[in-house]
Amino acid sequence: MLANVDALLLARWQFGFTVAFHIVFPAFSIGLASYLAVLEGLWLATGRQVFIDLFRYWIKIFAIAFAMGVVSGLVMSYQFGTNWSVYADKTGPVLGPLMAYEVLSAFFLEAGFLGVMLFGMSKVGPRLHFLATLMVAIGTFFSAFWILSVNSWMQTPQGHAVNAAGQFVPADWWAIVFNPSFPYRLVHMVLAAYLTTALVVGGVGAWHLLRDRTNEGARTMFSMAMWMIAVVAPIQILAGDAHGLNTLEHQPTKVMAMEGHFQSHPDGAPLILFGLPDQEAGTVRYAVEVPKLSSLILKHGLNAPLKGLDTVPRENWPPVPVVFWSFRVMVSLGMLMLLLGCLSLLARYRGTLYHWAALHRFALAMGPAGFVAVVAGWITTEVGRQPFTVYGLLRTADSVSPLHAPAVAASLTAFVLVYFAVFGMGILYILHLMAKSPHRGEPGIEPGAPIRTAGITPSPSLDPDRTLRPAE
Numbered sequence: 001m002l003a004n005v006d007a008l009l010l011a012r013w014q015f016g017f018t019v020a021f022h023i024v025f026p027a028f029s030i031g032l033a034s035y036l037a038v039l040e041g042l043w044l045a046t047g048r049q050v051f052i053d054l055f056r057y058w059i060k061i062f063a064i065a066f067a068m069g070v071v072s073g074l075v076m077s078y079q080f081g082t083n084w085s086v087y088a089d090k091t092g093p094v095l096g097p098l099m100a101y102e103v104l105s106a107f108f109l110e111a112g113f114l115g116v117m118l119f120g121m122s123k124v125g126p127r128l129h130f131l132a133t134l135m136v137a138i139g140t141f142f143s144a145f146w147i148l149s150v151n152s153w154m155q156t157p158q159g160h161a162v163n164a165a166g167q168f169v170p171a172d173w174w175a176i177v178f179n180p181s182f183p184y185r186l187v188h189m190v191l192a193a194y195l196t197t198a199l200v201v202g203g204v205g206a207w208h209l210l211r212d213r214t215n216e217g218a219r220t221m222f223s224m225a226m227w228m229i230a231v232v233a234p235i236q237i238l239a240g241d242a243h244g245l246n247t248l249e250h251q252p253t254k255v256m257a258m259e260g261h262f263q264s265h266p267d268g269a270p271l272i273l274f275g276l277p278d279q280e281a282g283t284v285r286y287a288v289e290v291p292k293l294s295s296l297i298l299k300h301g302l303n304a305p306l307k308g309l310d311t312v313p314r315e316n317w318p319p320v321p322v323v324f325w326s327f328r329v330m331v332s333l334g335m336l337m338l339l340l341g342c343l344s345l346l347a348r349y350r351g352t353l354y355h356w357a358a359l360h361r362f363a364l365a366m367g368p369a370g371f372v373a374v375v376a377g378w379i380t381t382e383v384g385r386q387p388f389t390v391y392g393l394l395r396t397a398d399s400v401s402p403l404h405a406p407a408v409a410a411s412l413t414a415f416v417l418v419y420f421a422v423f424g425m426g427i428l429y430i431l432h433l434m435a436k437s438p439h440r441g442e443p444g445i446e447p448g449a450p451i452r453t454a455g456i457t458p459s460p461s462l463d464p465d466r467t468l469r470p471a472e
Contacts, residue, residue, distance in 0.1 A: 010408040011084065011401075014408060014412040017416065019382075022076050025069030026140070027197075028196055028371075032065065033140045034197075035201065035224075036137070039055040040130045068426050087400075091394070093168060098149055102145075102147055105142055105146070109142065144186065149179070152179050153177075154390050154391065155251060156181040156391065157179065157391065157392075159171055180249075187243075194228060198225045198228035198229050199363075201222075202221075202226055205221040205222030208437050210357065210360050217437070223353060236334065253312050254380075258323055263282075263308045265294075268303045268304065269292070269298075269308075270289035273328075275289075277320045284324075318385070318386040319383055319386060326380045330380060343359055344363075
């Protein structure tokens with residue numbers, strides 16, 4: 001099958017596959033680093049054993065997810081030189097420094113304090129250890145800041161000029177970094193990371209509550225996760241709406257594809273709930289729609305006119321069916337997250353948060369929903385930008401390296417096999433750790449005292465990492 005596909009499409013598949021694999025790990029790491037900082041801070045503030053037990057439970061999972069995120073990100077970056085060398089050459093003067101800032105200000109911050117966070121409790125003391133945990137959490141945020149600035153510039157390029165060699169060169173760094181879509185994309189992605197982590201933590205807590213409703217660790221993590229979902233899910237919907245309005249202003253073609261609007265609607269556009277987009281025919285077949293609702297959402301008026309893809313040259317259309325359905329997957333999961341948050345509030349009001357088995361099963365089923373929503377959102381954003389790598393300025397077909405299809409097909413096949421083998425084993429091990437119940441550590445531990453495994457007094461010089469192992 002791959003023999004009949006051109007090198008451009010294969011290069012796009014390869015980058016899409018590696019990014020889809022990569023993006024779930026940073027999304028989880030950003031949220032989990034903040035969760036670990038909250039747990040350790042609560043332990044220092046209250047002295048409650050359950051918080052440090054949960055910290056030790058989740059820190060091993062964080063270490064594995066962080067490592068897989070780093071490895072998958074390194075592989076992805078090499079493709080700029082192998083498959084997308086023309087793109088790298090033309091955008092390098094603008095995007096190269098931004099990527100360097102990410103490494104210098106974010107990755108070094110994370111890496112510099114990660115060792116202390118993982119192994120240093122007995123060496124530096126709880127308060128300095130808490131500082132290290134905070135630095136790792138801040139580093140993950142700054143990493144997202146710079147990466148999303150890079151991606152947002154590709155979506156809404158500003159602050160550049162073009163030199164005689166056809167390269168984009170910086171003219172205004174402030175405009176480049178804080179381009180029009182960047183603030184909306186940053187808020188949307190960081191909230192998505194927190195929701196993703198909350199859903200995982202809530203799902204794990206629900207799993208253990210279904211087996212033992214008296215498990216204090218499971219109760220605490222489930223309660224904290226449900227609070228996060230109940231608060232953040234509605235904020236995320238509002239942030240997504242604001243992001244959509246910004247996209248309508250700067251990338252209207254993407255919104256047309258998301259909405260399935262092949263035709264213009266001068267007297268109010270319907271909201272198409274479901275249907276089968278036919279790009280060749282320029283219509284959505286078997287559409288289930290609500291009259292004028294799309295105009296109300298996007299323009300805040302029932303009769304507000306909305307342009308369709310019939311106003312855009314066909315060669316500039318993105319793959320509409322992909323964008324149409326990925327957007328609906330993301331929105332549908334967002335509505336389910338909101339429902340979960342509302343049900344958790346109802347359970348708190350009724351005093352059944354730890355006893356409502358149906359809620360626990362729903363939370364367990366929603367555990368992976370954040371990852372799916374993040375990937376669906378990424379597909380909507382990136383495929384909706386097509387056929388451009390730099391929106392409106394550099395086409396994807398003009399960005400690819402001069403490669404032959406068999407070479408790209410061979411590397412794509414190798415990536416698929418290796419990724420599913422290596423990262424599949426890593427994910428299975430994380431699930432194995434999650435399936436273990438959070439154990440209670442030694443009783444009476446104080447925030448100023450070293451953390452030890454219950455019943456064992458290890459020699460820190462021989463085995464310092466024993467301080468962060470869950471009691472067995």
